[in-house]
Every structure is written in C-alpha cells, then in structure tokens.
Amino acid sequence: MRFFHLKKINRFYFMAIMCIACLLTDQVTAQVVAPAKQTATDPYYTAYDNSTLTRSELPVLMPHNRIIRPAGTVLRYGDLNLENHSLDLKRIPGTTLLAVEDRYGIAVVDYQQRKITASWSFTGSAYKGFMSTYSGIEVLRSGNNTRIFWSAAQSGGERQSVVFEAAWNGNDLKITDTIRFTAVAPAPLALPNEVAVHNEGGTPYLYVVLNGNNTLEKINLNTKQRVWSASTGVAPYGITVVNSRIYVSNWGGTLPNAGATAETAGVPYGKMFIDPVTGAASGGSVSVFDTKGALIKEVPAGLHPNDLVASPDGQFVYVANGNSDDITVINTNTLSVAATILVKIDGHTSGFIGDSPNALDVSPDGKTLYVANGMDNALAVINLGKGSGHVKGYIPTESYPGGVRIIDSQLVVTNLEGEGSRISSKEITKQDKETGAYPGAAYNSHYEKATLSFIPVPDDQKLQQYTADVKKLMLLFRTELSRLNPRKGQPARPMPERIGEPSVFKHVLYVIKENRTYDQVLGDLSKGNGAKALCLYGDSVTPNQHKLAADYVLLDNYHASGKCSAEGHQWTDAAMVTDYIEKNVRAWFRSYPHVQTDAMVYNQKGFIWNNAADHGKKVRIYGETAMPDMDKKLTWTDIYAKYKKGEPLQFKNVTTISRVRPWLSPNYPASDELKITDQYRADAFIRELKEYEAMPGDSLPELMVMALSTDHTVGTRPGMPTPRAMVADNDLALGRIIEALSKSRFWKNTVVFVTEDDSQAGWDHVSAYRTTGFVVSPYTHTGKTISVNYNQTSMVRSIEQILGIPPMNLLDATARPMFECFTSTPNPALFVARTNRVPLDEMNKPLAALKGNALNFAIQSMRKEYDHVDGGNDDILNRILWFASKGNQRYPAHLAGKQVKDDDD
Structure with a gap:
C-alpha cells in the first residue's frame, strides 16, 4: 500500500525525507532488524518497523520510536534480579573516581578505567526497603577521609526519610551515619532529595531539600543537629550554593497561600497552581535563601524546574525546566531572569514538546552548558554567552540521561532507563539451578541493568555528526510528515495519509485495560x-x-x-x-x-x-x-x-x-x-x-x-x-x-x-x-x-x-x-460476543480451606495495598497469578529472580 501520492509531494522535500530514512535504515537499524519486508516507498518507513525488541546488543530499539546507539563507552552494572536505574554522580576530588547514586544504593566508579571499584546496596543491608530518591549526591573530602552523602526513603513500610553518610577508605564503602527527617502533614513522607555541603567559618554544613515537607533544612555536620528549617515552594528538588546564597528549585512552583484565587489541584502532598486547560503545573520557581534561613526572593522559572548548576564565576545559575524544554538563567547579582534558553531538538517556533531537560553541568571555562535531555536520549550542548546561550548540537546517550558531569575532557552520564528492560531469564539465574516451566529466554519489565556513558568531549566536526545521529535515532524526520498540509480532493480513507485529510471514521473508542x-x-x-x-x-x-x-x-x-x-x-x-x-x-x-x-x-x-x-x-x-x-x-x-x-x-x-x-x-x-x-x-x-x-x-x-x-x-x-x-x-x-x-x-x-x-x-x-x-x-x-x-x-x-x-x-x-x-474495503459483519467459559463468580477459597503456598499467597493477596490497581508488589502478584493458573507446576523463577517480601509498589 502507498500511503502518499508521492508525485504530489515537493520533489526536493521528498528526496530529503528519503535520504534521512535511508541513512537511518543503513547506518542505525541494519544491525537491529531482520531484512526489510518492503521497500522504502512509504515516507514513514524505517527498517525497524519490521523488527522486534528482542535484541540485547547495541544498537537496540526502545518501545517508543527511539533507537539507542550511544556515543562513547557504556558501563553496565547492578543486581540482575532488580530493575536498576542510575541517577546521579559526583567526582571524588583528587582521584580518578566518581561516586554514583543508583536506585538501590551507591557505587564508586573509576572513570579512567571505566569500571566499578566498589558498591553498596540497600538490599543486602539493614536498610532493605529503602531506595535512593530522585537525584543528588555529595562528596566531602578532608585529608584522606572521604564522606559521601545522598538521600533515600521508604515509600512503604515505616515510610522513613534519611540522608545516608558513607565512608570511602579507598577500598570499601561503609555506612557511618544517618540523618533522619520526620514527615510534616499533609506529607506522609519528608522525602529528602538533593544535598549540598557548604563550609562556613570552618564548619561544614549540609543543606538538604525535603521534597515532601516543602522545606530546606540546614544541618551541622559536626554535631548532626538541625540549625534551621525554611519553607520553600512546592516539591523542592535541586539545590546549589553560590556566594553564600542557597538556590532551591521548586518542581511544583510557588506554594499556594490560603487566599489564592488561581486554580489549584492536588499533588498528594498538598496543592499547587495549575493550568485549568490541561491540569498541569502552571509555573515553576527558584527560592533563594541566605545562610540564616531567610528567604531573599522567589524567582520565576519554567515548568518543573529540577536540576540547577552555577557558572564557575558564580554570576549565573542555570535551571533545567523539565516540562517546558528550556533553561532559566538567573543573574545572581540581581536575582532576576537574565534569559531563557530553548533546548528543543525540534527547532520550529511551534516545535513539539518532549525533550525533558533534567540534569546540568558547566564546563570549567564557563563557556559550555551540558543538558541531559531525557526523552531525546541525548545531551544538548549549549554555547554560553554573557547570561544567555544557544544550542550548538546534541550528543547521543542511552535512554533517559538523568545526570551529567564533565571531568577531564570527558562527559560521564547516568542513564536512568539505560537500555530498557531486556534482561533475559537466562541471565537472571543459572539454568541448572531452576529451569522453570519454560526452557527458552523470556522477559519481564522489572529487570534491567543500570548504565553509565563515558563520552570524550567532541570537537565541532564530531558534534555535528553526533547531532545528525541523534535526529536519526529519534526518527525526527517523521515530525515533518506530521506537518504536511492536507491536500484537497482526497478520498476518505480509514487511515488518512496526512493529518486533516478525511477518514471514513468519525468516532474512536479507545479502551485501556490492565497489565497483561x-x-x-x-x-x-x-x-x-x-x-x-x-x-x-x-x-x-x-x-x-x-x-x-x-x-x-x-x-x-x-x-x-x-x-x-x-x-x-x-x-x-x-x-x-x-x-x-x-x-x-x-x-x-x-x-x-x-x-x-x-x-x-x-x-x-x-x-x-x-x-x-x-x-x-x-x-x-x-x-x-x-x-x-x-x-x-x-x-x-x-x-x-x-x-x-x-x-x-x-x-x-x-x-x-x-x-x-x-x-x-x-x-x-x-x-x-x-x-x-x-x-x-x-x-x-x-x-x-x-x-x-x-x-x-x-x-x-x-x-x-x-x-x-x-x-x-x-x-x-x-x-x-x-x-x-x-x-x-x-x-x-x-x-x-x-x-x-x-x-x-x-x-x-x-x-x-x-x-x-x-x-x-x-x-x-x-x-x-x-x-x-x-x-x-x-x-x-x-x-x-x-x-x-x-x-x-x-x-x-x-x-x-x-x-x-x-x-x-x-x-x-x-x-x-x-x-x-486497515483495508480499503469494509466488511460490515457483526461481532457477536462469546459467552464466558469461566463463571464470573468463581471465588477464591477461604483461608480455612488452604494450606502451603495456597495459604501464603491468599494471605499476601489480602494486603490492603492490593485493594487498588498496582497497589502491591508486582513480583508477588505475578507468582500468585502463576500459582492460581498453573498450580504446583514449577514457577519460572529464572524469569523473575528470587522471591522477595512484599512491600508497597
């Protein structure tokens, strides 16, 4: 089927589109897919359209029109029985080492040898049930002593909030202390996130934002006592200290006061101002405090301001706005917005949203800002001027870069989604221990590796090549097809060739079911x-x-x-x-x-x-x-x-x-x-x-x-x-x-x-x-x-x-x-529903009639969190469903890893 009347498309435009499609097919997806089953006469076509997601070697395809072929070298790590995500990183001064935060703990990585030197995990400790929060890890080095701080919380169980302190002695990581925070209503969880260490008069202080409590906390690291607590905006996220001022990004913007007239909506921890048309946050902000806890000013920012970083000279603070695809530049002298820098890869004035900037770093000379564009699977490279800047190009990463540092002419990136969930059952456990019911490789969505990218800083020529690669890997050429004007006189088709051309359909019913x-x-x-x-x-x-x-x-x-x-x-x-x-x-x-x-x-x-x-x-x-x-x-x-x-x-x-x-x-x-x-x-x-x-x-x-x-x-x-x-x-x-x-x-x-x-x-x-x-x-x-x-x-x-x-x-x-x-010829035959073959009131047995696994799984199923869709631990539920369907047939544990105790999902 031909979906466009190609002779009616501008010839130059068509050739450009086909050139991009062919380059994508030849250079990117040739290793991903089986031989194509059709020729590239359809402008939407790429060879990946004939592929599956089975492949585990780069390049790989994600299930949302993105191909992963990152620049540089990739390090993969993590317990294969878990869904691993790398989050953030910080250099250990005076060494070739990085402290890396991941969802289940921290690791020390040698960035020259590109290998894990040591790691520590919540899962194998007294802190099982904790997970690292969104981002933010800090390193304090004094003499031969290295202290690492990062935030974590329990989303279930006792719902604790903790900043962990680990000691690194050059060989091992050891938890030496914890700083605990209590939730303040309406928040059920204090939820610490980014942290910053600042030396004041010879005393080290830890500043930490409490994302749940909507506060900034100051902690004396010598005594571990709280010095003060100050109110922020909604869901404070990032923090940086510049010229003895503390800048805090408020993910949800300004905190509504009692007399607010603009529309607000719930964020489970309170309220925030919203756009009544979409329900989304209507603004973001950055709160600026002095070291005594006084609020100096709240500076407006874009939507979902998250990470922030200061220029080396301290004159500017750059704020990533994850929901408006731009960077707010704050002049630290005037505490005003000096500029807004777009990071959109779709360069049209009405460019599509969805780049999701969420992490930043600045080159030592202050001339280049590196922005992790999460949904683009790329770093945006910003050429900085005096208080402003523009995109110079893009560098491909793995899926959803969430942290970036430039170190010794090398970019190191934490990739939150990495290569996605593609660990096979054969990797999770040894086949000779427990083969399960299915002998082949199989996959479940909650098993993946954490990844780090190591990318040499590219010169201008290499950056130009990388930029072209990023656009190909995103299939960006299709955005131009979506902008084609509808043609006059087109017949109604089931699927119109262009948006705005007639369809035989007037009505769409879109049905969303659950979890199969x-x-x-x-x-x-x-x-x-x-x-x-x-x-x-x-x-x-x-x-x-x-x-x-x-x-x-x-x-x-x-x-x-x-x-x-x-x-x-x-x-x-x-x-x-x-x-x-x-x-x-x-x-x-x-x-x-x-x-x-x-x-x-x-x-x-x-x-x-x-x-x-x-x-x-x-x-x-x-x-x-x-x-x-x-x-x-x-x-x-x-x-x-x-x-x-x-x-x-x-x-x-x-x-x-x-x-x-x-x-x-x-x-x-x-x-x-x-x-x-x-x-x-x-x-x-x-x-x-x-x-x-x-x-x-x-x-x-x-x-x-x-x-x-x-x-x-x-x-x-x-x-x-x-x-x-x-x-x-x-x-x-x-x-x-x-x-x-x-x-x-x-x-x-x-x-x-x-x-x-x-x-x-x-x-x-x-x-x-x-x-x-x-x-x-x-x-x-x-x-x-x-x-x-x-x-x-x-x-x-x-x-x-x-x-x-x-x-x-x-x-x-x-x-x-x-x-x-779709076909062009309708078949109007009616659909006649089949009656159910299983009684709808076939009930689970009462506890008194059960024993063994049946009793255990029934008790697990009674937990309150299973009252709602996805309220409980999905691995436990998967095992329950297998048992209910297969009875005593061996559960394919090699598909799911070791059984864990239930907790809130």
Missing part, C-alpha cells in the same frame, strides 16, 4: 508469535479477545511504552511521560499515578482528550483519570448480587482535573475499584450508546476513552473472584461493548483501539514490553496477522490521524500510524 503480556493472553494462538507455556489466560478464559485476534487483526509485535501502570496510563493518554514520572520510576515516593490524581504527572500539553477538545471534537471519558466514591463496606459479592438483580450501584466518580469533569460519564464506574464487576461498566456504556442512537443525527462523541481494568485481578484474595474469573469478566465486558457497537448505526464509521496500559504482570518470550493490542472496525475485519513494530504511541498517533488532530509531542509525532491494520 501478549504471551499471557494470546500465547496459545497458533497463527501468532506466541509461547503457549507462558499462556495463563488462553482461549478458555479470553474467548472474545481470541475472536478479535482471529477475525480482525492479530498484532503480535505490539508494545507498551512503559513498564508499569504509573507510566502506562501516561503513555496511553499522553504518548509521553514527564520528568516527574521518570524520576519516580520503581520507587513511586509521592504517588503511584495510574489514576491521574497527581497534577505533577501531567505534561504541559495535557492528554489526548485535551487535544481532541481543543480541535473541536466532542469527548466522553469512561472511567479513566477518575476514582469511584462508593460505600466501602460493599463486598464484591454484594455488588455482583446487585448486578444480577438489575439493581443500580451508587457511586460518584471523582477527578482532580476540572476540565475532565463535564466529559466524565457519571454512569460508568471509574476503574480503580476492582470490587466492581466490569459488567456494570459494559452495561453503562451500552445504555449510553442506545441513548445516542435515539438522538437525531449523530451525537456520539468523536473520542471516547475507556478504562476497563478487572483483568488486573487481586490475586487469590478470599472473598474475591479467582484471577481467571476476573480476566474472564473483563473479556466478556469487552466483547459485549464491541458487539453493541457493531450492531449500532454508528458501526460503519467507528473504530475501536484496545491496549493494555502496560505489560508488567507476567512474562513474554519476545520482549518485556510486548502486550496485546486490537484494532476493531469494518475496515480491519481481515483476519490478518500484522507483525509491524507498533507501540502505544503508534496507537495514540493513529487516533489523532483519524480525528484530524495534530500530535501532542515528540513521541507521537515520531510514531508510525497503524496503516497496515
């Missing part, structure tokens, strides 16, 4: 690339999803873009995640935002519903971004009995986003309450559908976003249905919804996209990110298997392309629309 891998559900489907041994919920449990895959299109190379629901619902709804999400990954200190009740989660452009409404489309939201307020005493059995009797369920959906409230269906229970059968949700949608049918004309909303979540399950908790019954409940609801649509008068111009929010709840033999996805319409009723490499950003981009609305950011702008799923 492809192999867990469709691994038993012979026509797809499945592993039957890893299938827990095959045709006998999910007959409707199997029918959709058989009758419409089977997507066996479709991927979630994140690793868990807190990331997943941002990828599904916004096609990107903010710096706030990335900095919280795996730890989730402030919130677990699978339901978007934390305003710090939102990017400055908002979500797909904002995008649709802003372009004149009618929006309806079914259960997404909301929580149901209902009688908590009701049990699953009570609610199901009401459903069987035809009685209504009393509830009220609650959301923190004011603009969403009028769009939110009051009849459809929000998805976070797993005690509610999905049949109530299906009924609510079908009733509304019939109401729209009864209206004159076509009043059905153009965009409908639906959360359908009981396939998450609550394990083997007594009083709740079995895992397979909950998955079957979800499957039946989906089947009924699609049947109702197919029988409606809207079917001829409606398309349904279905995705899981993430793939964390199991194993897959192709990729940790592979999940189920469905595209259902008369124009996808082909029975074909589509093995094109698609992901959640592809699905979002496809919805935008159909509705004629532009991409929201760099991630959906570089996504490939799902052209291959």
